[in-house]
Amino acid sequence: MDDDGLLLNFAAPAAAGPSRPRAAKGTPHQRAQAQRAARASQSGAAAAQPRADASSSATAAAAPAQRRAPTAAAPSAAPAAPAPPRPRQSGAGTHEARSTPRAQHAASSAQAEAAAVAQAIEAAQAKGRHKPAKAAAAKASGSGSGTGSAGASTAPARPPPAGVISSLFTGAASAAPVKATPAAPAAQPTNAPLDTSSFASIGLDALLVAHLAGRMGIGSAPTSIQRAALPLLMAPCARGAQRDVLIHAQTGSGKTLAYLLPILQSLLPLCTDAASWIDRSVGTLAIILAPTRELARQIYEVAEKLVQLHLSPRQREAIAAAEEAAQKQDEEASDEEETPRRTRWLVPGLLSGGSTRNHEKSKLRKGLPIIVATPGRLLDHLQNTTSLDAGKLQWLVLDEADRLLEMGFRETLDGILKALEGRRRMSKETAREAMREKGAEETDETADGMGIEWWKHPRRTVLCSATLDENVQVLAGSALVQPVVVRALPEEDRKQQQQQARARDAEAEAQPAVTGEKDVKLKAASPSEAPVVARTNLAAPAQLRQHFVVVPTKQRLVVLLALLRQAVSRSSDSSPKARRVIVFISCTDAVDFFWRAMGGAKMSDAEEPKEDGSGEEKQAVAQSCEVIPSAPIFRLHGSMTQSERIASLRAFSKAAPEAGGAAILLCTSVAARGLDLPDVSCVVQLDAPTEGGVDEYLHRVGRTARVGREGQSWIMLLPHEREAATRLERAMSGQQDGTPRLHEVDARQVLRHGFGGGAAEYEARATDAQLAFERWVLRSDEASGLARRAYLSHIRAYATHPAAEKDLFSVSALQLGHLAKAFALREAPAAIKANARAAGGGAGKQGDRHEKRKAAFDADEERRARRKAKRMAAEPHSTATREEHDAEDDDSLAAIATYAAKRAAEKAGGKNKADKTDAEARMYAKVRAMGRATRKGGVLAAHGADEFQIG
């Protein structure tokens, strides 16, 4: 990592530095909130509900009053020496602060907040809304040294659920510093275009060569995998010969063009005058399947650019120039100029979830010779849309095959393969009938009525993946016939092979038809058998600089901010290109929270702009964050609508076009595969992948360092997850030269680079940033709700790590109190859950579609949790299940154990009470529904399939 030039100007926090006096009487916004809180308090409307918003409103309201009477809640005195970790007692908070100069800033900044919180607690108590913290929460919060609650020293009997303010930089953060390891020398890119080969020399049509270099700006040199795959896929596909291909190459190595170019080249003969009768109605000749809508759209866009082949005068010149440069086929080139190709009919179409079926159907009626689709939507059309004519299909590509399988598309793929076979047989039969009608001598079972031999060659199927697991091999066994596995060569073989290639390229100039590359590692397998391919160790592009940082749980937020400040800083790398950063987060709620909080957190005490209720803030595509200035922040996750996802991705790709500009995308794993976003200079994994292990890690980091470009990646690990870095290293080491690729960087170094200054300064600035986020969370019910949901969903997601990773990623190892701070929450873990439940109904009432969807998701999760609890009772020794379940009810670990024990005891006693209760509940629900129907004059009918035969 470059140490120089990362000391950013932290203008806003500096202005709001340690000695900055805070507003004496509160802002007008706070005063307004105070009045509202007072009115609510008088009316006593919600006295029975433990609502978090009461504390948040009252917090702001109480601040001015508290500042007038500081003794009411401020810590009486900071300890003279660094305080030893002190377990928080149930019902009593402590404000931990060291009397070192650097700790004093945290104390002084936090004092005003502490006063406000203490006042809030009083307000909440006055309303009788307080709910004591559970023992489990106290245990979790007290486990570290940093979490204490403000005001404890002045009000020891006061329970602290509404506000916990703790210092970021106490015991937990002062682990032994990481030994600096010298950065590995920059490695040669492994996915860059080869300087020893050209598209022309490997047999690509001159028109395509010119098009790639001209309109598409790709250049004339293929990447290693393209050089390996193109000749194989462009060679004629004779019956019985090897024809199907499994492409296995690193991320960002140009796999998309490795299959799209051969497809296009094979269709070019149909674009000459000789086949001028062909139009869109010819049917679908190529289908490309991708696992996600985003990836499907991206491939579709590349295909769309590729088919823009029409012979404009400029292109003719380009072709002539390309052919002159290649010094070959002069005669053919001039022939081509006289007979311009027609590619107008080559229309690609996108069929993917999220767009309307009717619109797609109307496109299919017109004809789509090239289809890019997601599997579910394609199968749907194959089954229901008669105008989808795939009988003459020549190409089928399954991109990101491993992901397709991981996402559970196996059955869908089988269905698609069967449907395609059926269509092919039917089409062939129909054509044969037509030929027979024309005359017996013309009968040719491979030609259609126009004499084109669509069925002469079998369909070619291509599987693509950056990782090759056993599932992919099984799929390859059933979907591919006599497959060839094509891999790009590892670095150590490359130089030697390049020399051989030079010699071969020289030969190729004399013989344009390329019939295969000797340096490709091929392994054929017999049909219907999985190709026997040893699972190779995986590798990230060699030029990618990979880092990991072990972060104390409660510093997650500020370390993330520091990393982002550093990543978007102009001085963080010498490239003049725009800097785009992708941050992977484990769940959609957490993405939403960080995205909104980054836009909402304000460093100054200036009055917040009033929300007008129009929801504009929510609908904006980008947020701008005061802590990370001049880098618009976007988000992407599966709960966004399709149009939001497209708008977000487009805006992120187009943001900061000027040199040195920056943009940040917060996303879930939905963006991990295949997405080719321009100029991504850094990938940050705030959370390690919960599924997919090292494969997923590689796909995520593969969003940067593409086609030979530089890039850096960071993964943030909690202290108990440190070993994960060693495992990643081990999994990746096989393809590397033994030098460690994953470098550890001290969290303090990240903070220093991100926030600037010495220890006292960066700690003060990080504290200010943290407080700004906490203030934002307290500002409204909506913000608090977002933070709580993010926190709870994060824990749920954490519990989904596979059993093999549970030794590192166990929910029981999480410091829940500290984790709450990482979500800018000042509530104890038990209170978070209670408050989230209490506020749960609000989301639906607001009519917000996303909130409703998430609420439904949460309800589903709850149901699953209950089922798991039942299973757990049946199998009390299954630790994996127990841990998974822990996450569902993070603040009630003890309660779950009790519940499990109770259920086990019930079962042992032969009284299956809970089951009976469930059945009863279902039956009562049924009776109630029937009663309602009767009252409304509905007709009731019992049928044999019903669970309860209620007369």
Ligand SMILES: Nc1ncnc2c1ncn2[C@@H]1O[C@H](COP(=O)(O)OP(=O)(O)OP(=O)(O)O)[C@@H](O)[C@H]1O
């Ligand atoms: N020969 C080439 N020269 C220069 N750029 C290329 C070349 N081939 C492809 N590219 C560009 O490289 C980028 C990455 O290509 P692509 O998305 O196909 O990679 P990939 O191997 O499929 O990556 P992933 O495994 O992440 O899906 C694209 O922007 C593409 O335009």
